[in-house]
Amino acid sequence: MNLEKLIHSIKDFSGIRRKWSISEIIGSLKETLNYGSVDIIAAFGEDSAVFKIPEIDEHYFLIAMDGMWSKLVEANPELAGYFSILVNANDIYCKGGRPLVMVNNLGINNLNNGKRVISGIVEGCKKFKVPMIGGHLHPDDNRLSLAVSVLGMVSHNNVILSSTAEAGDKIIMAIDLDGKFNEQFVYAWDTTTHKTSKQVNTICHTMNEIAEKNLLTSAKDISNPGNIGTLGMLLETSGVGGIVNVDEIPKPRGIPLERWVKAYPGFGIVATTKNKNSDEILQIFRNKSINATICGEIITEKKLILRFERKEKLLFDFKSDKITGLKKNEDLI
Template identity: 30%
Template sequence: MPVGDDCAAIPDGDGYLLLAIEGFMNAFVAGDPWFAGWCGVMVNASDIAAMGGRPMAVVDAVWADGEAGAKPVLDGMAAASAAFGIPVVGGHTNIRHAQSQLSVAILGRAKRLLTSFDAQPGQTLIAAIDLRGRYREPFSNWEAATDAPPARLRGDLELLPEIAEAGLSRAAKDISQGGVIGTAAMLAECSRVGLRLDPDAVPRPGGVDLARWLLTFPSFGYLLAADPGDTPALIARFTARGISAAAIGTVTANRQVIIARKNEQETIWDFARQPLLGCAVPEVAA
């Protein structure tokens, strides 16, 4: 697998081991330590699911100023571990540090991969987002998990490997810190394609400002590319579980990310002029 996907994919028998790691902003860990611990498990599980996998176990590294500083972070991780059914099997703790820091790694396994490198021109881009939540201020994090039944959380994550194994998609990415638009641009760059996006088509909670929503990090949110004929069946998988899903754009061959809204359009990134992450697969000379 090229560098730049949500996880490293390591061939393993009839499938792949998936390995990923997340580090968290110090301000986030200090400001909302319990939720930071929860996210240590949740966002890693999302990375595994985004590649068509099922999470197996996590390890963590926690730095804090005393046991009192470490406890809420570890409590949040324990709560998420129980809710998602993903064991915390080890890690490292330093309680003699001036500030709170957190990093969490995860191991998973996939039978068939979803990747950031397989979107194809002519496909439809689909956004699937759990809108049954709220903002966890002051950050633009849409939180739809901490109060959800564990069985629902686990079943929702299972959708992604099921979609991969059914052959409904080969390209996906979880919506993360870049929001819908930024994540879509990263997917386009890795796949060496362009996108024409309709922001008004993105599933959005009532009363939430569109500009903020497009930059939001949802607790459950994925972008998937699918052939037009498979799009209705893929969307139906999500809506059957109460998750909002819709076609939000088209994959193009021109290597530009274009926002098209009503009678207006704007090119927000042109990969021919400037890379975004620099993780696209190099072109092979003919």
């Protein structure tokens, strides 16, 4: 695949297009950040929002929610339940935190389908060692639906935001390549179902180790927009740009590049760091059998530029293009 076709494919990818309306939807919510008695550290645009309870000095709390894609829930209720735990746990770990508890909102069109979702949730909770402590049931919905929310905690010295990348930082991608694509969902790179709970949590806790050493300037969990699209969201909210060497992105052998850049892995992180810390970070990931590379650099100009096979082309110009549309100092704390 040549670079021009790759750029067209990424721009047209539904995983990116589905993010376009975020900034328009949340516009009216920004005024609510002034209410309540907690101190909000970071809100919209982060994998999980970060807040501080004034009476608790040493820790921030993290909170996130993910709604499961309707096509996934309807096609495979068990997998949707399992994934709802995975994605929420990842939203906390990528902040350098640890998930504490989860709750769910489940709508069912028949009891059997509801039980299938719950069985997947139980498997996910067993795997990631996080309790599901409550929720809400719609027993007479006209279709199956699921959303899960997670509460986590992180030392205030260790929190990693996705809106704090700076020009000159190195771009790191760290992905667990020990997996396979799900047969039903072409971009879901499953790295957890074949692993033990201990193996999965050892990988997740890699972010805690890195956070405790304050080695990253920013990080974001690779999600539905794929690895390049997720990087684009990080650049948007940081108010910067980046140049990415596509050939340097960790990739399994035999997987077409076009498919891989759109994949959302069981564990995958896009991060930035000062050059002096990059070798140590790569070694920490590699010690946990996570493939990690330096694949680019942050630039001042608000553009995402791809380099591939000795060619260079613009993917996004954030002055006119958007993924989420969220902007530093306008939509974020």
